[in-house]
Structure formats: structure tokens, C-alpha cells
């Protein structure tokens with residue numbers, strides 16, 4: 347079945363939004379976008395440099411503009427950045443233009459998946475695990491609030507998650523039609 351509409355992925359850093367988003371786009375024949383990658387392509391610099399030069403507020407402004415632009419397109423899968431849901435305007439845009447999928451993961455999994463990555467400025471601290479825990483506490487309710495679907499990513503491969511998501515999205519679509 348051809349699934350119509352846009353799919354937006356939200357969740358913490360390391361939840362798998364970029365990886366699963368790309369696989370889901372391939373499986374559904376939709377175009378894939380990642381708001382971080384698009385910001386990097388347009389500015390010509392990596393996300394940590396934007397944080398350094400413009401602060402988190404500068405990055406958030408770019409992120410909001412990018413999400414507003416990409417979410418309005420048709421038949422896309424969009425992987426957002428982990429902090430996108432902090433802005434109520436982003437949450438409204440995501441809700442309005444597509445199905446929102448929350449990829450959920452435990453703090454331990456998130457830590458393991460991001461531990462060796464220098465490209466996430468918010469985790470370049472003395473205790474990144476504690477930082478993830480704090481961010482999770484604030485953001486988990488926001489992800490839940492905006493999401494049409496919540497899927498637990500622990501002990502599931504990217505391929506398994508993609509298949510599970512396809513089944514859930516077909517069901518969600520069928521229910522909305524009924």
C-alpha cells in the first residue's frame with residue numbers, strides 16, 4: 347500500500363531519527379530530509395560551529411525556519427533534531443503537516459549510541475550521561491505530547507524498526523480513513 351503524507355521523526359539525540367528516517371524514506375518511496383544536514387548544507391558549516399558562533403539560540407532560530415520550510419513539502423520523511431520540540435511553533439508545524447513519530451530509547455542506549463560522537467555540542471560536557479538524563483526528563487513529555495505514534499527502539503535493529511513503523515503507519519492511516 348502506498349502511504350500518503352509526511353512522516354516526521356522526533357526523539358532524543360541517538361534515538362535513531364536520522365538513521366531510521368532514511369530507511370523509512372527508502373521503504374516508502376518518499377524523499378528524505380534531515381533538518382541538521384540541511385542547515386549544514388546551506389550554511390557550509392557543521393552544527394557545533396553554529397553553536398560556537400551563534401549560541402544555541404542562533405541554532406534554534408535556523409532550525410525553526412528549516413523545519414517550517416521542510417515540513418510543508420509533500421510526501422517527505424523529515425528527521426528533526428532532538429531539541430526541535432522545545433519550540434511550540436515547531437510542534438504546531440509538525441502536527442499540522444504530517445504524522446509525528448517519537449523514537450523512544452533508554453538513557454543508557456542513548457548514551458551508548460552518542461558516546462563517541464563529537465558532533466553533538468550539548469553532550470560535550472564532563473558527564474554526558476547525566477546531561478542526557480536531564481534532557482530526557484524535560485523532553486520526554488514534549489515528544490509524547492506531539493507524537494501520533496511512539497515506538498521503543500531498545501533491542502530493535504533499524505530494519506526491524508522500519509518494518510514495525512510501516513505496519514503501525516498503515517494502521518494509523520486506515521483508522522483515519524474509516
Ligand SMILES: Nc1ncnc2c1ncn2[C@@H]1O[C@H](COP(=O)(O)OP(=O)(O)O)[C@@H](O)[C@H]1O
Pocket residue numbers: 357358359360361362363364365366425459460499502503504507
Ligand atoms: N535501533 C538502533 N540500534 C542500534 N543502534 C542504532 C539504532 N538506531 C540508530 N543507531 C545508531 O545510533 C547512532 C545515532 O543514530 P542517529 O540516527 O544519528 O540518531 P539521531 O538522529 O536520533 O540523533 C548511529 O551510530 C546509529 O547507527
Ligand SMILES: O=C(O)C1=C[C@@H](OP(=O)(O)O)[C@@H](O)[C@H](O)C1
Pocket residue numbers: 357358359360363364382393426427428429430465466467468
Ligand atoms: O538534542 C538537541 O538539542 C540537538 C540534537 C542534534 O540532532 P540529533 O537529535 O539528530 O542528534 C542537533 O540538532 C543539535 O546538536 C541539538
Ligand SMILES: [Mg+2]
Pocket residue numbers: 363364380382425426427
Ligand atoms: Mg540526527
